[in-house]
Structure formats: structure tokens, C-alpha cells
Amino acid sequence: MYRVMIRDNMSPVAKDILEATGRIEVVVDNDKTTSNPEALAKVIGEFDGLAVRSGTRVTAHVIENAGRLKVVGRAGIGVDNIDQAAATKKGIVVMNAPGGNTVTTAEHALSMMFALARNIPQATASLREGKWEKKRLIGVEITGKVLGIVGLGHIGRVVAERALGLKMKVIAADPFVSPEAAVKMGVHLVDLDQLLAQSDFITLHVPRLKETENLINADTLARMKPGARLINCSRGEVVNLDDLYAAVSGGHIAGAALDVFPKEPPDPSLPILSHPNIIFTPHLGASTGEAQVNVARMIAQQMAAYLLDGVITNAVNFPSVSMEEMARLRPHLNLAEKMGALIGQLVGAVHDVTVTYSGEISRLSTRPVTHALLKGLLGAYTDTPINYVNARAIALDKGIRVRETTDQSQEDFSSLIKLKVDGAQDAPNEIWGTIYENKYPRLIRMGDVYLDAIPDGSMIVIQNIDEPGVIGHVGTTLGRHNVNIGRFQLGRRDDRAVCLVNIDSPADEETLAEIKSLPVILSVKQVHLG
Ligand SMILES: NC(=O)c1ccc[n+]([C@@H]2O[C@H](COP(=O)([O-])OP(=O)(O)OC[C@H]3O[C@@H](n4cnc5c(N)ncnc54)[C@H](O)[C@@H]3O)[C@@H](O)[C@H]2O)c1
Ligand SMILES: O=C(O)[C@H](O)COP(=O)(O)O
Secondary structure, eight states, rough: EEEEEEESSSSHHHHHHHHSSSSSSEEEEEEESSHHHHHHHHHHGSSSEEEETSOOOOOOOHHHHHHHHHHHSSSSSOOOTTTTHHHHTTEEEEEEETTEEEEEEEEEEEEHHHHHHHHHHHHHHHHTTTTTTTTTTOOOTTTTEEEEEEEOSHHHHHHHHHHHTTTTTEEEEOOTTTTHHHHHTTTOOOHHHHHHOOOOOEEOOOOHHHTTTBBSEEEETTSTTTEEEEEEEOOGGBBBBHHHHHHTTTSSEEEESOOOOOSSOTTTGGGGGGTTTEESSSOOTTOOHHHHHHHHHHHHHHHHHHHHHOOOSSBBSOOOOOOHHHHHHHHHHHHHHHHHHHHHHOOOSSSEEEHHHHEEGGGSHHHHHHHHHHHHHTTTTTTTTOOOHOOOHHHHHHHEEEEEEEEEEEOOSEEEEEEEOOOOSSSOSSSEEEEEEEEEEEEEEEEEEEEEEOOOEEEEEEEEOOOHHHHHHHHHHHHHOOEEEEEEEEEETTTTTEEEESSSSSSHHHHHHHHHHHHEEEHHHHHHHH
């Protein structure tokens, strides 16, 4: 049984889906006192999966203590409460639920815009105080006004579509969207400066990134059109609250609507909270029944698929692989891991890895295959537990350069993986592998010698001068030491030969030394490929 902890008042749909698998036990913990990293670190060691919303911070300290954690699922979009670098290094998949709360959050941003334009929260409060302030609470019309959208992603696009229907003029700033794509949405793409200068309303829909933190500050606020209104349903860190308070107090900015805060919940003494022209919601952007069911369902299904079948969807630290693609990739993952392990054990530490894919494999998602190869390679000489998720990060950490290319010129095999590394002294530094009949892994070349070998279990790799007597010598030496040969594979080129010997039990050092004693034998290495 796998164990998953669900936190942050997630829709019960998540628990139902995970438990219905019959192989996942669920603990729901909505206690605020256990959502702090210290408390979570104490219990996380018992769980294979953790499902959260924005209320739980999954810090490096939590990850450090997560001995068996395999996946963190975020029932929502923003993963800024999860230390992705620490998770990746530990081989933990971090996944989110993109799209699940898009419409709901876009509707919230638009609700905030209307509420801001017509002073609805202030009017409610005033009426509750027994007042009738028609003159003080006069608003502005939306029709014909310019709406500036910062971040034209999932949410920004829905906001744009709805705002066009409201007869607003919509402009947007997003360096990652092409002007043509924006035009198709009826949106005019501008740079941030133009957006600030032209917009009557500005709504923020960017992720929290180094580049977006403090994006709205004294300088950008000063460049906004006088009387502009700001809406933030993205992340609190995107807006400098002190600067916003000053800009609204000074009258340059007419008002603001904030759903998110740098620290949540914010300190009640924060001056901005009492400003009459600024309205608030407590991070309610994604909080509708519909959106919560969507994201809970998505994340539970994705987590179950990963824990039970290794299928990765919507991971932010690993390429997504569908069930169908996984079925086609699996034999290649197995082959690549064995090729990596073989070369890692033959060559030792490497600094440069080049992988070339040809044929069918080059038309699939090759990144997971490279991760598998690195897993095998690094597993050969590090004690750090390596899996598909952390393999690339650990290679990077060790300063290993990884290059992936595709080459369609190799027609002889339906699928081919070529692996080349630097640093080989007394072993081949290049191997080629393929898959027979869609499932059986084969090594077909070592160095410049073609052969046909099954990469499996314990193997002895021998390089020799091609002279009579070598096969007999290897066979009798292994026999004398009671090591049974499963398969003996040979290849040669000019006067050089390579032997790959599958053996039923590992050979000891004395046996290997005895094999090496024949002068025509240039190198003897034993590898274990699992
Ligand atoms: N308030 C809430 O409850 C709530 C709900 C959902 C999402 N969010 C927040 O909203 C953010 C956006 O969600 P989404 O689903 O639209 O994400 P998304 O990834 O689809 O879109 C983000 C867009 O921002 C753009 N972008 C990145 N850096 C930028 C920059 N410097 N300037 C301008 N544009 C930039 C990207 O190109 C992308 O198009 C999330 O990251 C999350 O933090 C908040
Ligand atoms: O990034 C998100 O999806 C939103 O901020 C929603 O956060 P929540 O799940 O805490 O409501």
C-alpha cells in the first residue's frame, strides 16, 4: 500500500479517487498547526505522496525528511510554495493541475474589476453602518475602457475573451506570446511600458518568478496612467504593497483589488488593509466548488497514475509522459538505463555525455530516455539515490555536460540509441543499443566493433587482440572458478575483438585477474546491469 497525505481543505473527491485504487491509503490532515514546515517535516517520512493547495509550504527541510516521498501534487497552478529544486534533487516529482481553476480565477479577476469600478465592498460596508452614500460611492464604467493584462497565459486569455465581450479594449504584455497569437485572441500585444501608460485597468496573471517579483513597484506604478486601477489575482510577491499604498494614497492610482499577499494571511496591522480605495479577498481566486472539484480530481488521478503505473502528467520538474507513450517508451528506458550503467561501470567518472537517437525512438519524447540513461550512468559511481526525476539535476551538479541529438541517417535499425562519453582509458567509450521485436534490448556496437549482446545481469567485458585461444582461455578459467556462462558474444574489427560474457554469478577479482593474464587480452572488466 502507498500512503498519501492530503492537506489544505482539498475537495473530498481527491481522497475518494486515491482510495478507490485499492492500493493507496489516505490521511487527510487539515490542521493548520501541522501545516508549518517544522511540524510537517516530523511526519512526512511516512508518506509516498503529498497533495497540497497553497496553504502548505513544502520547504527543503520538509523534503530532507521525506524519506519515501515520490510525488507532491499541487491541486492548483502555483507551485511557488514547493521547493522544486530540493524535490528534483531528491527525485520527487512535483505536479500541478493546469487549467482546472482557470475559468474560476479569471471570473474572480473580473469580479474584482467590477467591484473596484463600482465600489461594491465599500458600499456594502457603508450600508451596514446605516449610511446611504450615493455621492461618495460613484463609480466608473467599464465599457470602452482599456484593460491591460500582464501575463497572457491560461487565465489571462480567459480574462481577455470575457473582457472583449464586455466591450473593453484589451491589450497585453507577455514576452512569451507572439503578436500573431495575440491578434487571434483579439488582443493587441504591447510591451510593459506601453501597457502601463495606456491601461485604465491592469490585471496581473503572471507566475511568481524572479523576474515577476516586485514587478509592480514605485517606478512601474508611477508610469501607470493617472487614475488607473490595479487587480492582482496572481501572487502577492508581484506587487510591492508599500509602494501601492503610497500610490493610491497620493491619488495617482484610483484603487486596487488584491486577492493575494506576500505573506498569507497578511498581518492585520498592515496599513494597506485599511485603505478605503483598496479591496480584498483572502486568496479566493480558485475557490469555487467547480474549480476545487476539477483540481482535486486532476491531481488525485495524476498522483495515482504516477504511484501505481509510473505515468507522469503535468509534472513541473519532469517531461509529461502519457500512458500510451509510456508503453512505447518502456523498453527504451530499460535499454538506456542498462547502456548508462554499462558505460558508467566501464569508464568511471565522465564529464561529457552525448546521446544520439535515431528511428522510432527519435519520434517519441526522448528526454525521459536520457534521464534513464543518466540514472544508469550515475548509479555506477555515486551513493546518492538516483531516479528518473533527479538524474539530470545530479548530472548538472557534478558538472557533467549532457548533449542530446537526433540523427535520421541511420536506417539499419528501426530504433537506435548511441551513447558516447569522454574519459575512457582502457574501455570503449561508445556503445550503441537497439530494441528487437519492440521489447528485447540489444547492444549492437561497442567502440567500433559490431556485435549482438544482451545487456543483462553480471557481464564480463573483454577487449583482446584477435588470436586463437582467447575463447577457450576465458571459458576454462571461468569453469575452473565455478562461474557458469549464460551467453558468449563476440565481435571483431581488424585485429581487435570484444567479448561480452553473460555470467550466472559474479566472478571474483582472482578470476578476473586470471583471465587478464593472457598477453593478448588488453582489458577485462566486470559490470552488473541488474
Ligand atoms: N489567485 C488565485 O487563486 C490563483 C489561481 C490560479 C492561479 N493563480 C496564479 O496565476 C498565475 C497564472 O496562472 P496561469 O494558469 O494563467 O499560468 P500560465 O503559466 O498559463 O500563464 C502565465 C503567463 O505569464 C507569462 N509571463 C511569465 N513571465 C512574464 C513576465 N515577466 N511578464 C509578462 N508575462 C509573463 C507567461 O508567458 C505565461 O503566458 C499562476 O502562476 C498562479 O500563481 C492564482
Ligand atoms: O495557484 C493556484 O492554483 C491558486 O493560487 C489557488 O490556490 P488555492 O488552491 O490555495 O486556492
